[in-house]
Amino acid sequence: MSDVKGRRTYDMSRRRAAAAGRRRRVLDTAADLFLVHGYAVTTVAAVAEGAGVSVETIYKSFGGKTGLVRALIEEALEGMEPEPAEHRSDRAAAAASGDPRAIIAAWTTIGRDVVRRGAPLLIMARAAASADPDLARLLEEVRELTLLRMAHNAEALAPHLRAGVTVEQARDVLVAYLTPELYDTLVNGFGWSLAQWADFQARGIAAQLL
CATH class of the missing domain: 1.10.10.60 (Homeodomain-like)
Structure with missing residues (x-):
């Protein structure tokens, strides 16, 4: 037996x-x-x-095709490590001992492998979404998830935000710095390295929010 x-x-x-x-x-x-x-x-x-x-x-x-794009985007958003990127992000924030610049730097470092795989897929999908309702719905789902995740991250920065900056505005800034088009312009268009892109993000987000 x-x-x-x-x-x-x-x-x-x-x-x-x-x-x-x-x-x-x-x-x-x-x-x-x-x-x-x-x-x-x-x-x-x-x-x-x-x-x-x-x-x-x-x-x-x-x-079908939309399902393939969904699987690819979900995989990209999880990152290349065994532990999903959002879990690593939360762990990094907890380990930074309340240092907002360290938190932001950790997020941008984690985000490098996410955006490297995800940005080209999102740009491709956006180019085709106007002619494909299923793809447009998928991108709206991704947008909503991104907003929720960045709202969560903004809450982690809430005690450190500069006077006059709301949590909602912090969320919007985080989303803006994550746009695939920004990554594509700097890395693919101007030849920046991923390290340069992450440093640009970290400095820019800190300057806008802290």
Whole structure:
């Protein structure tokens, strides 16, 4: 009986690993095609062919093109570390011992891998959203989540805000510094490094809010 259970566990582990590998191939292929060719031109069939899976597998796993973009954006917003970026952000704020500049610097450092992956996807999606209602709804969801997250971060800075700056204004400043277009202009347009971009963010946010 123990041998049977062992084989069953092994088989399940192999199936999970194979499924994770397929998902990774699909998302990597989708990201490449979306960013090179754009959302409208990229088809589910092209993603399936590039990833070596069936079209049905993509529809079953992601629900279509909008679902692929959703999965890619959600993955980007979590960051590249095992721990989601928002959890690391809260932990960094708690560890900064009330030093608002240290909190902001930690946030911008964590944000580097998030924006590096997320900004190109969001710019691509925004370019196509006017012709695709599902994509437009997805971007509105992302906007609402971003507002909620930055409101949470603004509350962490509330005791340190400069006189006359409200928590709502602090939220708006944090959102503005996170716009994909700002990242694209400085990093891709002017050739700034990620470290320069993060330093610009940290200094700018501190100057506006503290």
